[in-house]
Amino acid sequence: MVREPTAVRWLLRIVVCAYVFLLVLWPVSLVVAHTFENGLASLQETLADPEVQNALLLTAQVAGIAVVINLVFGVTTSILLVRYEFPGKRALSAMIDVPLSVSPVVVGLALVLVYNGQDGWLGRAAESAGYYVIYDTPGMIMATCFVALPLVIREVVPVLTEVGDDQEQAARSLGANGPQTFWRITLPSIKWAVVYGVVLSLARSLGEYGAVRVVSGNITGETQTATLVVQEKYLDFAQDTAYATSFLLATASVLCIVVVSLLRPKESST
Amino acid sequence: MSIDITGVNKLFGDFVALEDVNVSIPTGQLTALLGPSGGGKSTLLRIIAGLDTADTGTISIEGTDATKLPPQKRNVGFVFQHYAVFKHMTVAKNVAFGLEIRKKSKKEIAHRVDELLKLVHLSQFAHRLPSQLSGGQRQRMALARALAVEPTVLLLDEPFGALDAKVRKELREWLRRLHDEVNVTTVFVTHDQEEALEVADEIVVINDGRVEQIGSPDELYDEPANDFVMGFLGEVTSLNGNLIRPHDVDVTTAPTLAGAVQGEISRMLRIGFEVRVTVLTDDGQEVQVTMTRTHARALGLEEGQHVWLTAATGATTVPTMAAV
Numbered sequence: 001m002v003r004e005p006t007a008v009r010w011l012l013r014i015v016v017c018a019y020v021f022l023l024v025l026w027p028v029s030l031v032v033a034h035t036f037e038n039g040l041a042s043l044q045e046t047l048a049d050p051e052v053q054n055a056l057l058l059t060a061q062v063a064g065i066a067v068v069i070n071l072v073f074g075v076t077t078s079i080l081l082v083r084y085e086f087p088g089k090r091a092l093s094a095m096i097d098v099p100l101s102v103s104p105v106v107v108g109l110a111l112v113l114v115y116n117g118q119d120g121w122l123g124r125a126a127e128s129a130g131y132y133v134i135y136d137t138p139g140m141i142m143a144t145c146f147v148a149l150p151l152v153i154r155e156v157v158p159v160l161t162e163v164g165d166d167q168e169q170a171a172r173s174l175g176a177n178g179p180q181t182f183w184r185i186t187l188p189s190i191k192w193a194v195v196y197g198v199v200l201s202l203a204r205s206l207g208e209y210g211a212v213r214v215v216s217g218n219i220t221g222e223t224q225t226a227t228l229v230v231q232e233k234y235l236d237f238a239q240d241t242a243y244a245t246s247f248l249l250a251t252a253s254v255l256c257i258v259v260v261s262l263l264r265p266k267e268s269s270t
Numbered sequence: 271m272s273i274d275i276t277g278v279n280k281l282f283g284d285f286v287a288l289e290d291v292n293v294s295i296p297t298g299q300l301t302a303l304l305g306p307s308g309g310g311k312s313t314l315l316r317i318i319a320g321l322d323t324a325d326t327g328t329i330s331i332e333g334t335d336a337t338k339l340p341p342q343k344r345n346v347g348f349v350f351q352h353y354a355v356f357k358h359m360t361v362a363k364n365v366a367f368g369l370e371i372r373k374k375s376k377k378e379i380a381h382r383v384d385e386l387l388k389l390v391h392l393s394q395f396a397h398r399l400p401s402q403l404s405g406g407q408r409q410r411m412a413l414a415r416a417l418a419v420e421p422t423v424l425l426l427d428e429p430f431g432a433l434d435a436k437v438r439k440e441l442r443e444w445l446r447r448l449h450d451e452v453n454v455t456t457v458f459v460t461h462d463q464e465e466a467l468e469v470a471d472e473i474v475v476i477n478d479g480r481v482e483q484i485g486s487p488d489e490l491y492d493e494p495a496n497d498f499v500m501g502f503l504g505e506v507t508s509l510n511g512n513l514i515r516p517h518d519v520d521v522t523t524a525p526t527l528a529g530a531v532q533g534e535i536s537r538m539l540r541i542g543f544e545v546r547v548t549v550l551t552d553d554g555q556e557v558q559v560t561m562t563r564t565h566a567r568a569l570g571l572e573e574g575q576h577v578w579l580t581a582a583t584g585a586t587t588v589p590t591m592a593a594v
């Protein structure tokens with residue numbers, strides 16, 4: 001490695017640290033500071049607010065279900081993409097990246113177009129059968145699934161490619177059928193990638209705002225998730241509650257990051 | 271016959287991997303599929319195992335038609351060039367895998383794993399992970415894993431190809447002894463003719479997707495069916511329009527025999543006990559001759575000398591084809 005002169009190294013360090021501080025650390029720490037301005041009072045008050053309780057519960061529910069769906073779908077799709085050849089494979093692979101590049105608001109609008117009860121061509125059928133998608137939990141789960149869709153797949157695909165199919169073939173020749181090979185060989189070898197993907201999707205799902213905002217209708221106490229509550233409380237001058245809820249969301253995300261960083265060294269040692 | 275391969279064809283795109291292959295592999299023997307890289311021998315082995323499927327043709331193992339059977343129903347043991355160890359399992363767990371799939375009792379599995387690890391000299395490594403083993407040890411573990419399920423046939427795809435020369439030589443001797451002990455019908459793929467000649471009971475020479483010849487090592491070496499087999503099994507040189515092994519060329523310093531080819535020694539290279547002599551014949555061809563140092567000295571050979579070359583009595587020769 002080429003060693004830069006000492007002055008340059010220090011300059012680079014200062015620039016990077018200042019950048020991260022101004023952009024991430026300082027603003028986030030202000031949220032924490034505001035939350036605890038009056039000790040634990042504002043946090044307790046927020047947690048006692050039924051609107052917030054409802055929103056946190058809904059967020060947990062929507063994010064939880066979306067993560068499970070993305071886990072199953074993501075692992076299946078990854079195996080399909082890596083282990084099988086089929087026409088349209090490249091198109092599928094490109095499509096999986098769409099949620100990364102399309103604005104969540106657009107995702108929300110698109111879902112509304114397809115699933116709304118008035119003229120959405122799947123929505124009408126669903127509603128006549130008694131299922132409400134838009135302005136209800138199913139739509140919010142769909143929106144969350146959509147935005148977090150690539151996260152598991154993009155973690156698992158490279159690992160699956162790197163591991164190769166030698167071990168799976170060996171398992172087959174030793175008498176294992178498809179499901180046995182998957183549970184005993186494939187899954188253990190991609191375990192950490194799956195966990196990492198799940199944690200990332202969870203963090204992304206908890207923080208989703210745009211798409212959920214459009215499909216949920218933002219009905220207070222009914223289809224309002226934590227991020228939506230933050231926005232509403234802030235606009236209603238209930239800033240203490242907004243900061244406290246933000247703090248809870250940030251804590252969950254930080255926990256996710258901590259979990260990931262605890263998992264990473266294990267991954268490299270196996 | 272343990273494995274019968276009839277009329278097998280296989281295309282990859284428009285590349286002909288196998289063309290009308292018919293081979294019968296005898297029970298209880300060690301058979302080598304020998305040929306240059308890309309000749310189709312690995313593909314044939316994978317088709318026997320069910321890891322690839324033939325476009326046409328049938329495979330039968332121990333009398334049952336296996337053509338349509340998935341690999342897990344063929345009861346074959348397969349050993350891969352790059353070991354294909356289960357990285358997240360200990361050595362013992364790797365070996366136990368096939369038995370656990372077959373739902374054997376814990377006691378039976380433990381007993382069998384113990385026995386197999388002893389057989390491949392890995393008992394003391396039972397609780398290690400494969401990443402803590404050397405290449406040779408990993409391959410022995412893979413072999414034990416394949417043998418654990420008591421396969422009707424054991425298939426090895428270039429089993430020693432990824433190992434260094436010394437370990438390779440040790441393992442091939444060990445494989446021969448192991449086979450004599452276990453006696454399971456074994457087929458292994460190799461591109462190393464020395465390996466095939468040393469280890470196998472029978473050799474199937476495969477080139478360009480076709481079977482060139484099937485026979486014992488002696489038959490192949492002494493009576494090669496064509497110039498390809500002759501050339502692939504050992505060094506050859508061309509004398510009088512015939513392929514001949516360099517050590518089968520007799521050199522005399524005076525014209526004693528009729529039909530001898532006259533030439534001049536253009537180069538002599540000594541490697542240990544061996545001397546390699548290049549003779550430029552009067553009609554402009556280069557002939558390679560090898561002999562012992564002692565023999566060369568007895569004849570008093572040196573560069574620039576005139577010599578007469580004949581094929582030794584009983585030497586194997588094959589007419590030169592356009593291909594060589």
